[in-house]
Amino acid sequence: MIYDASLLPLPARVRADLCVVGSGPGGATAAAVAAEAGLDVVLLEAGPLVTPGQMTQREEEMLPLLYWHAGGRTTSDRAVRVHQGRGVGGSSLHNINLCKRIPAEVREGWRRDRGLERLDSATWDSLYDEVEALLGVGPVPEGLRSRHNRLLERGCQALGWEGGWLSHNRDGCVGSGFCEIGCAYDAKNNALKVMIPRLVRAGGRVITRCQAVRVVHRGGRAVGVEAVALPAGPGEPLGRVTIEAGQVCLSASATGTPALLLRSRVPDPGGETGRGLRVHPGIAAAGEFEEPVRAWEGIPQSYECTRWLGFAPGAPHRSWILPAFGHPMGLATMIPGHGAFHRQVMAGYAHLAAFSTMLHDHTAGTVRPDGDLDVSIGYRPDEADRRELAFGLAACARLLLAAGARRVMVPTTPPTVLLPGDDPGVIAEADHGPGGLDLTAVHPMSSVPMGDDPRTAAVDSAGRHHHLPGLWIADASLFPTSIGVPPQVSVYAMGFHVGRALVAEAGRRGS
Ligand SMILES: Cc1cc2nc3c(=O)[nH]c(=O)nc-3n(C[C@H](O)[C@H](O)[C@H](O)COP(=O)(O)OP(=O)(O)OC[C@H]3O[C@@H](n4cnc5c(N)ncnc54)[C@H](O)[C@@H]3O)c2cc1C
Ligand code: SF4
Numbered sequence: 001m002i003y004d005a006s007l008l009p010l011p012a013r014v015r016a017d018l019c020v021v022g023s024g025p026g027g028a029t030a031a032a033v034a035a036e037a038g039l040d041v042v043l044l045e046a047g048p049l050v051t052p053g054q055m056t057q058r059e060e061e062m063l064p065l066l067y068w069h070a071g072g073r074t075t076s077d078r079a080v081r082v083h084q085g086r087g088v089g090g091s092s093l094h095n096i097n098l099c100k101r102i103p104a105e106v107r108e109g110w111r112r113d114r115g116l117e118r119l120d121s122a123t124w125d126s127l128y129d130e131v132e133a134l135l136g137v138g139p140v141p142e143g144l145r146s147r148h149n150r151l152l153e154r155g156c157q158a159l160g161w162e163g164g165w166l167s168h169n170r171d172g173c174v175g176s177g178f179c180e181i182g183c184a185y186d187a188k189n190n191a192l193k194v195m196i197p198r199l200v201r202a203g204g205r206v207i208t209r210c211q212a213v214r215v216v217h218r219g220g221r222a223v224g225v226e227a228v229a230l231p232a233g234p235g236e237p238l239g240r241v242t243i244e245a246g247q248v249c250l251s252a253s254a255t256g257t258p259a260l261l262l263r264s265r266v267p268d269p270g271g272e273t274g275r276g277l278r279v280h281p282g283i284a285a286a287g288e289f290e291e292p293v294r295a296w297e298g299i300p301q302s303y304e305c306t307r308w309l310g311f312a313p314g315a316p317h318r319s320w321i322l323p324a325f326g327h328p329m330g331l332a333t334m335i336p337g338h339g340a341f342h343r344q345v346m347a348g349y350a351h352l353a354a355f356s357t358m359l360h361d362h363t364a365g366t367v368r369p370d371g372d373l374d375v376s377i378g379y380r381p382d383e384a385d386r387r388e389l390a391f392g393l394a395a396c397a398r399l400l401l402a403a404g405a406r407r408v409m410v411p412t413t414p415p416t417v418l419l420p421g422d423d424p425g426v427i428a429e430a431d432h433g434p435g436g437l438d439l440t441a442v443h444p445m446s447s448v449p450m451g452d453d454p455r456t457a458a459v460d461s462a463g464r465h466h467h468l469p470g471l472w473i474a475d476a477s478l479f480p481t482s483i484g485v486p487p488q489v490s491v492y493a494m495g496f497h498v499g500r501a502l503v504a505e506a507g508r509r510g511s
Contacts, residue, residue, distance in 0.1 A: 001200065002049055002088070005210035005229035010239025012229070016042040016205070017506060019225045019245035021212040021260065024090020025488050026475030027251025028195035029495025030502065034249075035202035037503040042243060043204060044227055046211035046252075047087035049192075055182035059329045062181035066094050075365070075377045080281055080439040082377055084253055088208060089192030091253070091442075092488060096179050096301045096325075097168040097188055099137045100485035101128050105311040110480045115452030118461040119497070127493035135169035135189045137489065144175050146298025148323045151289070151353050153303050155399035161307035168302065169488075175298045180325050195495075210241050213372045214264040215248055215471060222248040222470035228373075237373075247506055249463075249472040249498065254444035255367050255375045257477045261448065261458070263369040267467040270456040276449050277365035278482035279379055279441035283389060284324040284334045284356035285396040287405030288345070293353045295326025308395055309360065311484055318360035318484065319392030321399065326354065336415030336438075345409060355399055357392025358443075360484030361385050367447050379441075380434055389437055390428050397424035411438045443487050448477040463498030464505070474498035 005012070017039040020031040027043060035041040050065055063071035068086045075082065085091030107124060110116050131137075145165065156163035173187040186193060196206065209230040216224040224244040228237035250257045258274035266273070305321035324334060328346075334354050335345050345352070365379030381389060393410060397418055400408045410416040410427055413436050418424055450473075451457030454466035463478060465471035476491050483490060 002206045002208065004208050005241055006232055006238055008229060008241070010229055010241070012241045014042055014241065014243050016040045016243060016245045018247045018249060018502065019044065019243040020249045020251055021225060022090060022250070022252035022256060022475065023088045023191065023196065023206065024085065024251060024253060024475065025092050025191050025491040026495045027249070028089065028191035028199065029492050030249050030251060030474040030499035031204055032195045032199040032202065033496055033499030034503050035199050035204035039503065039506055041199065041204040042245070043199065043206045044210045044212050044225065044243070045088050045206060045208050046230065047208065048232070049088045049208050050093065050182065052184050052186040055178070055184040057178045057181065057184060059181055059327055066182055075379045077380070077435070079435045080279065080379055080441055082255070082279060082444060083440065083442045084255065084444065088196060088206060089190050092190035093192060094180050094182050095488060097170050098301060098486040099132065099135070099167045099169055099489045102483045102485060102490050103311045106481065106483055109313065114450065114457065114480045116450065116461040117452050118501070124493070127496055128489060130496060131489050131492040134194060135489070135492070136171050137167050137169050139167050140165055140299060140302040144173060144299050145302055146175070148293055148295040148298065148326060148353055149301070149303040151293065151403045152305060152321070152323050152355060152399060155403035156305050156307070158402035159398065161305055163303060163305040163307070166302050166304055168299070173299065177297050177300060179300055180327070180330070207241065211373060212252065212260060215250070215260060215266060217264070217266065217468055220469065222468050224248065246509070247470050247472065247502060249474050249502060251475040253475055254447045254477040255377060257473055257475055258367040258447040259369040259375040263372070266465065266471065268458045269467065270458060272456060273448050273458050274367045275364060276446045277367055277377070277379060277444060278361050278446040279365065280358045280443040280482060281361060281381060281389065281439040281441045282356045282358040283393050283411060283437050283439055284354045285393055285400060285408055285410045286331070286335050286352050286354045287400030287403070288348055288407045289351050289353060289405055292350045294350055295323070295331065295353055300325045305399065308392065309484065311360065317391065318388055319395060320358045320360065320484065321392065321396055322356055322358065324354040324356040334411065336409055336411035353400060353405070355396040357389065357396050359385060359389055359392065361482050386432060386437065389439070390430065390432055393437070394424040394428035397427060412436065445476040445479045445483065445487055446481060448473055449480040450478045451480060462501035463494065464501060472498055472502050
């Protein structure tokens, strides 16, 4: 059953074997695995249930419905926009469905530095096989490759840079282009479509508009969750929801999970909780073409340029290049400048393309609770990461010019405008300063990094909290470093992995 906390008699008290917090790929999967194994599961989700029939394809309506802070969440200094989903299915509801496995070099580094006894390469491979079959992952078909994406292919071919068509998890996609504001055609094989029905069929309960505030622990064990019911619109919490549960699994994302741990004063002698945050910061350059591009049409991202993306320790470059999302509000935020210049560029909207660079970042940010209901994110790219971002941005400009752009707008401070024949190298060479690049991030991770040594790590490689029995983590927080690729399939993999470890332990305890 799916319940709406705003309609429950309050205060409410609920008993379960397992309480999972957060219904994204990590939480929905761990919850379904546990329910199918016979545990009585309750899954709390701060956001609402939004079904495909409610996806109106309007940015101004869907951003407030599907995103934290209506899409306006930022780092505490407002320097980086951090887009995160809020609703049943988490960010999988409105992500762009790209699917890539974590490269072997990254996973080997984790084994070397963090142990990860329970996650050898055979385990990862079998988890990925399972997740990819479940989500129907396959290459984006020829007929769904948009003009915008073909321009990036053209740029790569002109420069002789490596690139290729990506794999995705869509079924019945009509290429409407609205992925980032939810799919009205139910073509995304997301957590709402793939995992929540399994959970509910197995008897699991989902409570929407129910935000966990803290983990309750007594006698050195997690024993439940204190939560609040939220109103359907803006406003103060309506009342308290108390969950009593023998096991608690936090899957509230790489920002929500560490905030809950810290607010609940869960012991962490190594002090890693809420540190180590990576976000894959990104920035886009826009190009104006003679021919119409109509960047809003078709699957937003399906071609990648991998020429400058390295994973080995000390790799010279760490930049992943893709077309950016092309809807009016989204694209307008990528065009630098304002006033008459901005207006004139946007008047040629149909002729604009935007390529973005996303960084496999080394900078470690922080997450802290902000009161009972919010998070405070600290993230300022260090000098090496800023240099690499500038390098990637210059590469985007180079690709746009190579694809035939007649003018390229680069969001430096002040904006840079390049014409054919200009050298984008000036962007890479400039010192943009700590806040000088206008960054957006959609992949928070690594804020409760798993590791087998309890002196440093808070969580082991099965997702079990080292210092509070009965507590588990199953979301993107677990990755020890940036993964450099889109995270969703790896987060589903963690959902299966942690869900199964939790079931085995619950069986041993007889709960
Ligand atoms: C615009 C965008 C595009 C993306 N594109 C891709 C892509 O193409 N491919 C890819 O692999 N990845 C993509 N991602 C990233 C991917 O969707 C995430 O990495 C993934 O969803 C993370 O899963 P998660 O379970 O860790 O957290 P989330 O999906 O963020 O789910 C966490 C859930 O917990 C809920 N929650 C938080 N705090 C609480 C609380 N206190 N109480 C109750 N509930 C709470 C949230 O509301 C949310 O629903 C994209 C993300 C965005 C934002
Ligand atoms: S492009 Fe495909 S998956 Fe994306 S919103 Fe349109 S139909 Fe849905």
